Amino acid sequence: MLAALVVSGGAFAVIAASGINDNLVYYWTPTDLHSNGAKAYGATIRLGGMVSAGSIRKHGGSTVEFDVHDGVKTVHVKTMTVPPQMFRENIGVVVEGTMVRAGYFQSNRLMVSHNNEYKAPKAGHPVEREELEKMLHTVDEGKS
Amino acid sequence: MIAALGRILILGSLLAAAAGALLGFASARTRSFDGLRWARRMAYVYAALIMGAALLMEYALLTHDFSVAYVAQVGSRSVPVWVTIVSLWSSLEGSLLFWGFVLGAYIAIAVWFTRGLYAEYQPAAIGVWLSCATFFSFLLAGPANPFGTVVNPPLDGPGPNPLLQNHALMAVHPPFLYLGYVGMTIPFGFACAALMKGKLGHDILKPLRESLLLPWVFQSMAIMLGGWWAYEVLGWGGYWAWDPVENASLLPWLTATAALHSLMVVERRGILKGWTVTLIQATFLLVILGTFMTRSGVFNSVHSFTQSAIGPTLLVFLAAALLFTVALLSFRIDRLESEGRIEGVATREAMFVINNLVFVLLTFTVLIGTVFPLIVEAVSGKQMSVGRPYFDSMVVPAGVALLFILGIGPALPWGRSTREQMRKALLPPLIGAALLVAIGLLAGVRNAWTLVTLAFGGYAAWVTIVQIGRGHILRGRRRFASYIVHAAVIVVLIAVAVSSSMRETTELHFTSGQTQRASGYDVKFLGVFQQQEAHRSSLIGRFSVSRDGKEVTLLEPRMNQYEMMREPIGTPDVYTTARGDFYMSLSNIDPATQTASITVYSSPLIVWIWIAVIVMALGALFGLRPKKVVAVRDAKAAVPVGSAPEPA
Numbered sequence: 001m002l003a004a005l006v007v008s009g010g011a012f013a014v015i016a017a018s019g020i021n022d023n024l025v026y027y028w029t030p031t032d033l034h035s036n037g038a039k040a041y042g043a044t045i046r047l048g049g050m051v052s053a054g055s056i057r058k059h060g061g062s063t064v065e066f067d068v069h070d071g072v073k074t075v076h077v078k079t080m081t082v083p084p085q086m087f088r089e090n091i092g093v094v095v096e097g098t099m100v101r102a103g104y105f106q107s108n109r110l111m112v113s114h115n116n117e118y119k120a121p122k123a124g125h126p127v128e129r130e131e132l133e134k135m136l137h138t139v140d141e142g143k144s
Numbered sequence: 145m146i147a148a149l150g151r152i153l154i155l156g157s158l159l160a161a162a163a164g165a166l167l168g169f170a171s172a173r174t175r176s177f178d179g180l181r182w183a184r185r186m187a188y189v190y191a192a193l194i195m196g197a198a199l200l201m202e203y204a205l206l207t208h209d210f211s212v213a214y215v216a217q218v219g220s221r222s223v224p225v226w227v228t229i230v231s232l233w234s235s236l237e238g239s240l241l242f243w244g245f246v247l248g249a250y251i252a253i254a255v256w257f258t259r260g261l262y263a264e265y266q267p268a269a270i271g272v273w274l275s276c277a278t279f280f281s282f283l284l285a286g287p288a289n290p291f292g293t294v295v296n297p298p299l300d301g302p303g304p305n306p307l308l309q310n311h312a313l314m315a316v317h318p319p320f321l322y323l324g325y326v327g328m329t330i331p332f333g334f335a336c337a338a339l340m341k342g343k344l345g346h347d348i349l350k351p352l353r354e355s356l357l358l359p360w361v362f363q364s365m366a367i368m369l370g371g372w373w374a375y376e377v378l379g380w381g382g383y384w385a386w387d388p389v390e391n392a393s394l395l396p397w398l399t400a401t402a403a404l405h406s407l408m409v410v411e412r413r414g415i416l417k418g419w420t421v422t423l424i425q426a427t428f429l430l431v432i433l434g435t436f437m438t439r440s441g442v443f444n445s446v447h448s449f450t451q452s453a454i455g456p457t458l459l460v461f462l463a464a465a466l467l468f469t470v471a472l473l474s475f476r477i478d479r480l481e482s483e484g485r486i487e488g489v490a491t492r493e494a495m496f497v498i499n500n501l502v503f504v505l506l507t508f509t510v511l512i513g514t515v516f517p518l519i520v521e522a523v524s525g526k527q528m529s530v531g532r533p534y535f536d537s538m539v540v541p542a543g544v545a546l547l548f549i550l551g552i553g554p555a556l557p558w559g560r561s562t563r564e565q566m567r568k569a570l571l572p573p574l575i576g577a578a579l580l581v582a583i584g585l586l587a588g589v590r591n592a593w594t595l596v597t598l599a600f601g602g603y604a605a606w607v608t609i610v611q612i613g614r615g616h617i618l619r620g621r622r623r624f625a626s627y628i629v630h631a632a633v634i635v636v637l638i639a640v641a642v643s644s645s646m647r648e649t650t651e652l653h654f655t656s657g658q659t660q661r662a663s664g665y666d667v668k669f670l671g672v673f674q675q676q677e678a679h680r681s682s683l684i685g686r687f688s689v690s691r692d693g694k695e696v697t698l699l700e701p702r703m704n705q706y707e708m709m710r711e712p713i714g715t716p717d718v719y720t721t722a723r724g725d726f727y728m729s730l731s732n733i734d735p736a737t738q739t740a741s742i743t744v745y746s747s748p749l750i751v752w753i754w755i756a757v758i759v760m761a762l763g764a765l766f767g768l769r770p771k772k773v774v775a776v777r778d779a780k781a782a783v784p785v786g787s788a789p790e791p792a
Contacts, residue, residue, distance in 0.1 A: 012505060016512055016538065023534035027527035044531055062651060062741075082651055082731040082741045085703055085712055 150291030168271030198245035213292030220303030234304035237290035327359025332428035342479035381745030392434030402503035414483025495553035551604030576606025625767025663746035724748035
């Protein structure tokens, strides 16, 4: 009886651990994404940052391309989703998706920060890491 | 003035609770009758003071007394009255005060119902209840004081978090959640008392079961209402996202459900006593963990309105409660001796055990997925979350397994049975399984898990209906009630499986006057309208939805811009039918060009989830029999209730 419990408990632990490992969602800034290198390909990432000025390009359908930066590094993003109402330049966004080998971030979810306290940094200043992290967590409201 | 009075009430409640807790524990040791009498009085005093404090705050909110800090924080003259009333629980300090209100009510009721009864357990139980009360009054007296004074009161306040003003369901979901969460304190007290006494007799089973069942009903409703609210407000077409705060409400429900089942085995067979007590205590600990997760700001979401300093305090309380529980269990659990044993795998009691194991497995699965990111962040500083696929891949099989047991268990008799009995019990329900699968296939269900759910659901439905037909509604009241609950659970699980596996999502872009097709409906965009209210302004997209050329409904998803928020909040609109929901959410709307982009979700059977949970709650309430209490008191508890001929 006890042995059966231990075995099944162990099996459960192994299944749960691998289940978690395969389904982690990383909360990264563009700097984190660059420093993690190859790990970014295929991993589920929530990338938070500012939409670079003049970078938004809308194509036919709902494909949108833009750059997300944190004042240090920049990541090019392509998304197929309809951008939310407030989407514009210099606004904090969180995109969920993954890095593809072609060298851009393929996103299936685009969220605009709902954080009222979030203030865009002054020109030339890097975005504060803490602000970005706060933002990454405050867009949790829309799920897909 | 009000602030000072509020302070006095809260400090008074703290004193009464602390004194009552000490008296309770002391009289449990000395068996002093006077001690117990005073502990009971203190419990009533505590309840009166803390409930008075909450009502006083409600008064301050309604009279817009901005000299009270909490009113200045969440009050506003421009919001409707119902928003003002629910503001009590819209932010941290007020929600703890509301917690106190509910705890006071529960303790007063529990003390009232135990008068003259359960002499062995009562003093220690009161001690435990009032210890919890002491802690929450301490929070209100110190770290989360709602009755601070504002020296220069403002003329108006910001109002509560706009997301909470966005839908009336927000007025209902939190009270139910508190009634569920806080209520778990009462069975926790009984369980601790039983362990301290080293005995779980038949007489204590009834109050244990009823004090667990009542908050379980509220908790079930709260989970459903939370999901319903998310569905009606958040605009992503779903109701459950395995968000940490959602999980926080589910975890204690899982262990409480397991405990309700194992309690029946204790009642019938006198086994699983220690296990049941452990489950009840785990439920309470998970409540405190959930409170910590949602109230300390470790997770940011709709539910954590403020980053607060009470996180560490709650963590200390959780640690203390955990230590107390573990110590109590390790010293005393072996005293709760078994009176029987399980006689085989194919018996009803064995099915109860398997049911319990699956529930515990589910609890661990959800718990691990929820706290894993917290632990990683605490250790390495890296931020991450566990994605939805983890939960789905773990929980779906467990849910299906539970549905399987829900069918097999009640079909099997208690104790050993002959081969012939088994065949008679287990074979006919297969017809139900085949029937439901056939219906599913005809309706277009192809997903394997959904078909399995339909098969087990059909089997379980057959068993349940036969059982309902067999008993007498009033004489077998508990039995009848439990099968109503089972029937509702079957409906919930089927609706969840079908609606999530057969959901259709369509994204559409409109210019005014255009008509497009989505999930069998023709959607015509009538234009953008603006609406101005005192506390918000809205952009409304108006859509005419028709089927086969006949207009069925007018949908008006909107973007609400609240005064105090930088970003607008979208509110979807839903056309609900018994067959399924047609759900429309705005992603973009422009009044200048009269264009709009929408996402349409078509999900079958959704409405049955809400309906079935309400039936489940009502069914469980029907099973609570206050009638019997009188009978027991007449007999001065000489005859243990549980040993009377048993209603399943």
